[in-house]
Amino acid sequence: MRSTWITPHPSPLTLQYGEEKTLSLLNPAGLGFAAIIPLIILLYLLKRRFQEKVISSTYLWEEVLKDMEATTPWQRLKKNLLLFLQLLAAFLLVMALSRPYLPVAGGLEKQLLVVLDASASMMASDVTPSRWGMAQKEVEKLIDRLGPGEKMTLIKMGEQPEVLQAASGDKNELRRSLRDAQLKTGRADLEAALSLIASLSRDSRDIMLLIVSDGKTLPVEHDPRIKCPVEFIQIGRESDNLAITTLATRRDSGQVLALARVQNFGEKAVVSDIELRVDGELFDIREIKLEAEGAREIIWEDLPVRAESIQAILQRPDFLLADNEAWAVVEELTENRALLVSEGNLFLEKALNLLPGMELFKTSPAEYDPALADYQLFIFDGWLPARLPQASIIIVNPPPGNHWLAINGEAKNLSGIKAAGEDSLLRYIDSSDWQVARSQKLLCPDWARTLLESEDVPLLLTGQLSGRVAIFSFDLHESNIPLQTGFPILVHNLVGWLLPGNAGASFDLNRSRISFDPHPEAEAIYLQRPGEKEERYLPPFPRSFSASRPGLYQINQVLSDRIEISFLARNQGDPLESDIKPAALPWQALEADSRGGGERLGKKELWPWLCWAVLLLLLLEWEVYRRGY
Amino acid sequence: MSFTLRVLLVFHPSGVTIKFAGMGVNVKDLFDEDFLKRLEHLRLVSRKMRTGKNSGERRSPLKGQSVEFADFRNYSSGDDFRYIDWNSYARTEKLFVKLFMEEQDLLLNIFIDVSKSMSWGEPPKERLALQLAAAFSYLALAAYDRVAIAACSEQLAAYQAPLRGKTGIDQAWTFLAQLSFAGSTNLNQALLEYGRFSRGPGVALLISDLLSPHGFQDGVKFLQYLRQEVIVLQLLAPEEINPTLHGDWRLLDSESGESREISASPRLLKAYRKKLDDFTEANRDFCFRRGIGFLQVSSATPFEELLLQLLPRAGILA
Numbered sequence: 001m002r003s004t005w006i007t008p009h010p011s012p013l014t015l016q017y018g019e020e021k022t023l024s025l026l027n028p029a030g031l032g033f034a035a036i037i038p039l040i041i042l043l044y045l046l047k048r049r050f051q052e053k054v055i056s057s058t059y060l061w062e063e064v065l066k067d068m069e070a071t072t073p074w075q076r077l078k079k080n081l082l083l084f085l086q087l088l089a090a091f092l093l094v095m096a097l098s099r100p101y102l103p104v105a106g107g108l109e110k111q112l113l114v115v116l117d118a119s120a121s122m123m124a125s126d127v128t129p130s131r132w133g134m135a136q137k138e139v140e141k142l143i144d145r146l147g148p149g150e151k152m153t154l155i156k157m158g159e160q161p162e163v164l165q166a167a168s169g170d171k172n173e174l175r176r177s178l179r180d181a182q183l184k185t186g187r188a189d190l191e192a193a194l195s196l197i198a199s200l201s202r203d204s205r206d207i208m209l210l211i212v213s214d215g216k217t218l219p220v221e222h223d224p225r226i227k228c229p230v231e232f233i234q235i236g237r238e239s240d241n242l243a244i245t246t247l248a249t250r251r252d253s254g255q256v257l258a259l260a261r262v263q264n265f266g267e268k269a270v271v272s273d274i275e276l277r278v279d280g281e282l283f284d285i286r287e288i289k290l291e292a293e294g295a296r297e298i299i300w301e302d303l304p305v306r307a308e309s310i311q312a313i314l315q316r317p318d319f320l321l322a323d324n325e326a327w328a329v330v331e332e333l334t335e336n337r338a339l340l341v342s343e344g345n346l347f348l349e350k351a352l353n354l355l356p357g358m359e360l361f362k363t364s365p366a367e368y369d370p371a372l373a374d375y376q377l378f379i380f381d382g383w384l385p386a387r388l389p390q391a392s393i394i395i396v397n398p399p400p401g402n403h404w405l406a407i408n409g410e411a412k413n414l415s416g417i418k419a420a421g422e423d424s425l426l427r428y429i430d431s432s433d434w435q436v437a438r439s440q441k442l443l444c445p446d447w448a449r450t451l452l453e454s455e456d457v458p459l460l461l462t463g464q465l466s467g468r469v470a471i472f473s474f475d476l477h478e479s480n481i482p483l484q485t486g487f488p489i490l491v492h493n494l495v496g497w498l499l500p501g502n503a504g505a506s507f508d509l510n511r512s513r514i515s516f517d518p519h520p521e522a523e524a525i526y527l528q529r530p531g532e533k534e535e536r537y538l539p540p541f542p543r544s545f546s547a548s549r550p551g552l553y554q555i556n557q558v559l560s561d562r563i564e565i566s567f568l569a570r571n572q573g574d575p576l577e578s579d580i581k582p583a584a585l586p587w588q589a590l591e592a593d594s595r596g597g598g599e600r601l602g603k604k605e606l607w608p609w610l611c612w613a614v615l616l617l618l619l620l621e622w623e624v625y626r627r628g629y
Numbered sequence: 630m631s632f633t634l635r636v637l638l639v640f641h642p643s644g645v646t647i648k649f650a651g652m653g654v655n656v657k658d659l660f661d662e663d664f665l666k667r668l669e670h671l672r673l674v675s676r677k678m679r680t681g682k683n684s685g686e687r688r689s690p691l692k693g694q695s696v697e698f699a700d701f702r703n704y705s706s707g708d709d710f711r712y713i714d715w716n717s718y719a720r721t722e723k724l725f726v727k728l729f730m731e732e733q734d735l736l737l738n739i740f741i742d743v744s745k746s747m748s749w750g751e752p753p754k755e756r757l758a759l760q761l762a763a764a765f766s767y768l769a770l771a772a773y774d775r776v777a778i779a780a781c782s783e784q785l786a787a788y789q790a791p792l793r794g795k796t797g798i799d800q801a802w803t804f805l806a807q808l809s810f811a812g813s814t815n816l817n818q819a820l821l822e823y824g825r826f827s828r829g830p831g832v833a834l835l836i837s838d839l840l841s842p843h844g845f846q847d848g849v850k851f852l853q854y855l856r857q858e859v860i861v862l863q864l865l866a867p868e869e870i871n872p873t874l875h876g877d878w879r880l881l882d883s884e885s886g887e888s889r890e891i892s893a894s895p896r897l898l899k900a901y902r903k904k905l906d907d908f909t910e911a912n913r914d915f916c917f918r919r920g921i922g923f924l925q926v927s928s929a930t931p932f933e934e935l936l937l938q939l940l941p942r943a944g945i946l947a
Contacts, residue, residue, distance in 0.1 A: 050877045050878055050879035050890050051876065051877065051878050051879065052878070052879045052881060052888075053874075053878050053879070053880055053881065054749070054880075054881045054882075054883050055749065055868075055869075055880050055881070055882070055883065056745075056746035056747075056749035056750065056754075056838060056840060056866065056869060056883050056884075057746045057814075057838070057840035057841070057882055057883065057884060058880050058881075058882040058885075058887060058888075058889045059840045059841065059842055059882075060840065060869075060901060060904055060905055060908065061880055061889050061891060061901065062889060063904050063908075064897065064900045064901045064904045065889065065891065067900060067904070068896075068897065068900055627895060
């Protein structure tokens with residue numbers, strides 16, 4: 001374990017000792033006892049009255065003293081060895097009375113902010129009992145050292161920082177919070193934690209920040225400018241870890257394929273067996289060899305067509321076991337059918353064809369038959385039928401005079417297209433470069449809302465008629481949008497919204513929660529988390545569930561006539577967290593100011609050592625006296 | 630100091646035994662009968678033969694009247710008839726006179742340092758000094774030698790003119806018993822003053838602690854000039870040889886009263902011992918180069934050991 005004492009922005013209140021450490025006194029009044037020192041000198045001067053002794057002749061002594069004084073001018077000092085020993089002993093005693101202490105860890109500051117890394121890499125067992133356990137012990141030590149009047153704020157650093165205890169001086173409470181803290185399986189967001197700390201420490205003085213981590217956190221991109229001393233206590237030693245970072249399945253021309261990506265984060269080449277289970281049954285075992293810090297993809301073909309889920313397991317034990325397993329859900333057999341009614345729109349065609357599980361059919365407005373009902377999605381490009389089908393619809397460039405959308409003239413040369421509000425349909429899309437040459441001015445109907453607009457001209461609307469509807473107010477050919485990278489994403493998002501899957505479940509970005517769109521007809525939902533009891537939910541259903549534990553999640557939706565079963569896989573394998581090699585915190589300001597070394601701030605009282613020193617000095621003095629120096 | 634000395638001289642076939650009738654201070658309690666018996670067997674030897682004024686028990690380089698045959702020489706007129714070897718004459722018809730080793734008496738001059746410093750020490754140096762002086766004078770007088778005693782301090786404090794015969798023992802010891810140890814030391818001056826009492830060649834025994842800034846070398850040289858065979862006995866108290874001081878002391882000179890402050894550290898004591906060794910070595914060297922007998926003795930040395938072992942070993946006593 002290595003700890004680094006750093007002060008990115010040194011507090012003016014910190015007295016520097018040696019440059020970095022501070023020697024302070026708990027009881028400065030004890031220095032008053034220093035008055036004993038002149039007293040000892042006085043006593044010594046009095047004591048130094050010579051005993052008289054008559055000897056036969058001082059002749060030889062005179063000769064000796066003449067020689068000694070000639071050869072050793074410092075003899076006079078040496079004569080007073082006892083005095084010096086006594087003065088030293090008195091000095092040490094006075095020091096002991098004034099209770100000096102050295103900064104060790106915690107204590108010196110009035111408040112200690114402790115950030116405890118709770119990311120997945122802290123599960124690694126390269127230290128005993130684990131990095132997390134060791135980090136807890138380190139923090140417990142800090143709690144033990146907490147002096148009277150000192151407080152500790154305990155912050156757990158996961159994807160979101162979590163304050164376990166705020167400025168508490170109650171050691172029992174702190175210990176309990178620490179014990180109860182659960183390790184997260186996601187990443188650690190240092191910047192978020194630092195932002196929280198920056199706001200916590202803004203108006204406080206005498207604060208010290210301690211980060212207990214293995215250094216595997218998301219990088220700090222915007223330095224929150226922490227103004228207190230910072231210390232980094234590093235946990236972890238080894239890097240040996242093998243992880244399944246990806247496991248995916250695909251249906252391709254009637255067969256099911258599985259792909260696993262295995263990465264070796266260790267510094268040695270390793271060999272391991274990888275086991276593939278299909279719906280819990282062993283399917284295949286292969287031996288794989290990985291170079292140091294190397295990666296491999298393994299592909300299985302001809303998986304059973306009816307397979308629902310697969311699980312890959314690395315047999316070789318390493319320091320982080322959680323990422324040795326991964327699950328994947330096989331896409332369902334059913335595909336969505338979409339009908340594009342257009343005179344010809346290559347952009348839309350391409351974008352829709354890119355969508356997984358989408359079977360696209362094309363027709364022209366002239367050949368459109370309202371009886372065609374076997375499609376889940378209709379796309380009407382520049383034309384609208386007299387009656388809209390009972391399905392999800394995308395309307396592009398609605399013709400004027402239709403029944404559903406009122407049009408109020410035209411707008412030209414629209415740029416600066418922006419989102420009308422925050423919407424998940426616009427995620428991953430940067431619309432700032434989008435331009436539209438000519439668009440209809442649509443009046444947003446009651447059943448719809450604007451997603452994209454430019455100068456109050458709505459360009460993209462979504463709403464609900466008999467089914468979900470998305471409306472582009474312009475001809476795609478009269479804009480540069482289809483050529484932008486965001487276009488296929490936008491189409492993907494829109495189709496994802498227009499055609500909610502059977503479960504409609506997907507993981508959100510931070511992967512520790514399942515966002516969930518229940519079936520409209522669902523009467524009850526049962527959630528089966530890996531290794532836990534089934535949970536039952538009744539309407540209104542929660543829209544998301546926590547999914548902190550890696551594994552296979554099963555969601556059963558009870559409909560009036562059937563039960564829909566869907567699976568979701570949550571995997572641990574994450575190149576950031578699986579790379580368990582201890583590293584410096586990815587914080588530029590910290591690295592720049594890192595001073596290295598093993599010193600740690602805190603309150604280490606020195607009086608017991610001083611007392612031992614005094615005792616030793618007394619023994620020495622006795623010996624010196626005995627020898628008659 | 631009241632002092633009574635009663636000595637019974639008992640004639641004995643093997644020699645004279647001295648018995649002390651009363652035990653006072655100083656000299657008389659120093660010897661017991663048995664010890665005196667053994668003392669009597671010791672003989673003072675001088676490494677050179679001496680001439681002397683009276684026939685004594687010391688051999689002289691001069692041939693003379695004695696019982697020990699030495700040589701023959703041709704008779705010349707005036708020679709004592711009694712020494713003509715008539716047997717030789719009967720064989721060679723020439724007159725030869727038998728020559729004998731002439732036994733002469735020895736003048737032993739005992740110089741005893743009576744400065745104040747000699748009364749210091751545990752046991753006091755004066756005790757052993759007086760014992761030695763008494764023993765030497767006894768031995769010498771018992772051997773029909775002459776003994777003179779000079780007490781030295783900053784000058785010649787007292788002088789006992791040569792005594793002869795065993796009757797002199799009493800007188801010599803009385804003289805010793807009356808000595809008082811006081812004043813400072815200036816051996817050179819004292820020995821110089823002795824010059825006017827000098828009675829020809831002899832053996833000079835100097836008993837002193839030699840602890841004097843004036844030294845003793847000039848005085849001894851002067852004694853050699855007076856044709857004395859000099860023996861120097863340096864008496865030191867155990868505390869002087871190996872001081873056991875601890876802590877801070879103001880040392881007062883017993884003679885001058887001058888003080889000297891010291892912090893007795895092992896280093897200082899070591900330096901003192903070194904200085905003493907150097908001092909002794911310098912004295913020994915001086916004596917060796919001038920053919921002077923030298924012996925340093927601790928005042929704690931048992932007198933018997935000194936007389937029966939150390940002095941014979943040093944060649945001062947046979």
